[in-house]
Amino acid sequence: MSVPPTRSTLAGRPPRSDAQRNRDRIIDVALLELTADPDAALRAIAKKAGVGQGTLYRHFPHREALLWAVYHREVQRLTDAAAELLRRLPPLPALREWMRRLGAFAVANANLGLAMHRSIAPTDDPDRPRYALCATAVSALLAANQQAGTVRPDLTRDDLLLALAGIWQINDPEPAAREARAERLINIVIAGIATEGQHAV
Amino acid sequence: MSVPPTRSTLAGRPPRSDAQRNRDRIIDVALLELTADPDAALRAIAKKAGVGQGTLYRHFPHREALLWAVYHREVQRLTDAAAELLRRLPPLPALREWMRRLGAFAVANANLGLAMHRSIAPTDDPDRPRYALCATAVSALLAANQQAGTVRPDLTRDDLLLALAGIWQINDPEPAAREARAERLINIVIAGIATEGQHAV
DNA sequence: ACCTGAACACCGTTCAAGT
DNA sequence: ACCTGAACACCGTTCAAGT
Numbered sequence: 142m143s144v145p146p147t148r149s150t151l152a153g154r155p156p157r158s159d160a161q162r163n164r165d166r167i168i169d170v171a172l173l174e175l176t177a178d179p180d181a182a183l184r185a186i187a188k189k190a191g192v193g194q195g196t197l198y199r200h201f202p203h204r205e206a207l208l209w210a211v212y213h214r215e216v217q218r219l220t221d222a223a224a225e226l227l228r229r230l231p232p233l234p235a236l237r238e239w240m241r242r243l244g245a246f247a248v249a250n251a252n253l254g255l256a257m258h259r260s261i262a263p264t265d266d267p268d269r270p271r272y273a274l275c276a277t278a279v280s281a282l283l284a285a286n287q288q289a290g291t292v293r294p295d296l297t298r299d300d301l302l303l304a305l306a307g308i309w310q311i312n313d314p315e316p317a318a319r320e321a322r323a324e325r326l327i328n329i330v331i332a333g334i335a336t337e338g339q340h341a342v
Numbered sequence: 343m344s345v346p347p348t349r350s351t352l353a354g355r356p357p358r359s360d361a362q363r364n365r366d367r368i369i370d371v372a373l374l375e376l377t378a379d380p381d382a383a384l385r386a387i388a389k390k391a392g393v394g395q396g397t398l399y400r401h402f403p404h405r406e407a408l409l410w411a412v413y414h415r416e417v418q419r420l421t422d423a424a425a426e427l428l429r430r431l432p433p434l435p436a437l438r439e440w441m442r443r444l445g446a447f448a449v450a451n452a453n454l455g456l457a458m459h460r461s462i463a464p465t466d467d468p469d470r471p472r473y474a475l476c477a478t479a480v481s482a483l484l485a486a487n488q489q490a491g492t493v494r495p496d497l498t499r500d501d502l503l504l505a506l507a508g509i510w511q512i513n514d515p516e517p518a519a520r521e522a523r524a525e526r527l528i529n530i531v532i533a534g535i536a537t538e539g540q541h542a543v
Numbered sequence: 544a545c546c547t548g549a550a551c552a553c554c555g556t557t558c559a560a561g562t
Numbered sequence: 563a564c565c566t567g568a569a570c571a572c573c574g575t576t577c578a579a580g581t
Binding site: 182183184194195198202203204 | 572573574575576577
């Protein structure tokens with residue numbers, strides 16, 4: 142279920158090169174279309190990618206699968222940033238800065254996020270890309286902070302993700318308002334999870 | 343847009359009694375069907391309510407409108423509870439208890455909430471029932487706490503609603519796990535918004 | 544192996560015809 | 563005024579036919 146979707150999931154040899162090319166092109170187009178309209182039709186995505194509908198379904202057995210693939214590719218950078226931030230900054234500022242980037246990402250990909258919310262069945266599968274990838278980043282940041290004693294030791298990764306959930310639905314029209322709103326949420330979360338005396342970082 | 347949907351929106355006299363009856367029955371059935379399946383078809387709802395599809399559309403011009411009506415009716419109790427809690431308890435405990443009820447409500451109506459999330463267009467219309475009704479309750483609780491000095495004075499209603507956003511997506515299988523999860527989120531939020539020295543209420 | 548596009552089942556929404 | 567249900571446009575998904 143959580144196989145990296147860069148190569149064919151079928152056992153054994155790599156996919157035929159034309160298949161790989163089709164797959165990549167479908168994801169490229171899907172990102173564009175879904176960013177413009179969270180309800181973009183798969184028909185239109187297949188058409189713009191220059192493939193038949195059957196081909197799209199061969200690579201992604203249902204709408205959800207395509208969304209995962211798109212999201213996975215996009216969110217990867219966000220995850221990578223966590224490790225880099227931990228190298229450059231003390232744990233709590235690193236966490237704060239990562240949250241800021243998460244906010245910027247959520248806003249930039251609001252329609253994509255909405256598309257996922259709309260088509261995803263109500264299960265709690267932790268293998269889903271958005272959740273799973275953010276989870277990796279959050280785990281690292283959280284562990285560093287707990288080791289440094291800046292965040293309460295009993296806080297779990299899931300608690301933190303839940304507290305941050307609102308960040309995905311920030312959608313004020315002006316960028317400045319969005320940033321301000323994200324910042325206010327981040328302040329609440331930091332204050333809510335930090336150990337005494339660490340609030341004003 | 344935010345007219346109380348109990349009576350006909352058309353100016354002047356009240357609706358014909360059969361129309362009123364149809365309207366109520368549609369909402370009754372919709373609540374049942376949407377709770378069971380967030381993607382329940384309007385066709386099926388009309389059928390089970392014993393009306394034609396056109397009748398459903400006469401009362402609710404699109405899917406979203408029906409969802410608003412259902413949600414509005416359900417969430418009303420939650421709003422009413424806020425005033426009552428403020429009468430019985432000190433401000434901060436009242437806020438905490440209301441958040442607990444919000445959590446219970448969100449879990450009980452998870453599918454309905456999901457249905458709304460799915461069909462609602464990406465605008466930030468504050469007249470939408472879930473948001474608007476909770477906003478009323480939150481405003482009252484927040485004002486009481488700020489007057490009492492238990493919550494930071496610069497916190498806005500929207501900040502608090504955003505911090506609580508995660509509560510709508512709690513969906514662990516066992517009730518005990520859900521309650522525990524909600525409690526943990528509430529603790530983070532309370533710690534994040536309370537003034538110094540009020541954390542352990 | 545992989546691709547294509549017509550075909551199927553279904554859904555939201557509209558509207559001509561009724562009372 | 564209000565109701566009915568066939569009809570329209572559209573979508574996700576499947577599949578017979580091709581290379």
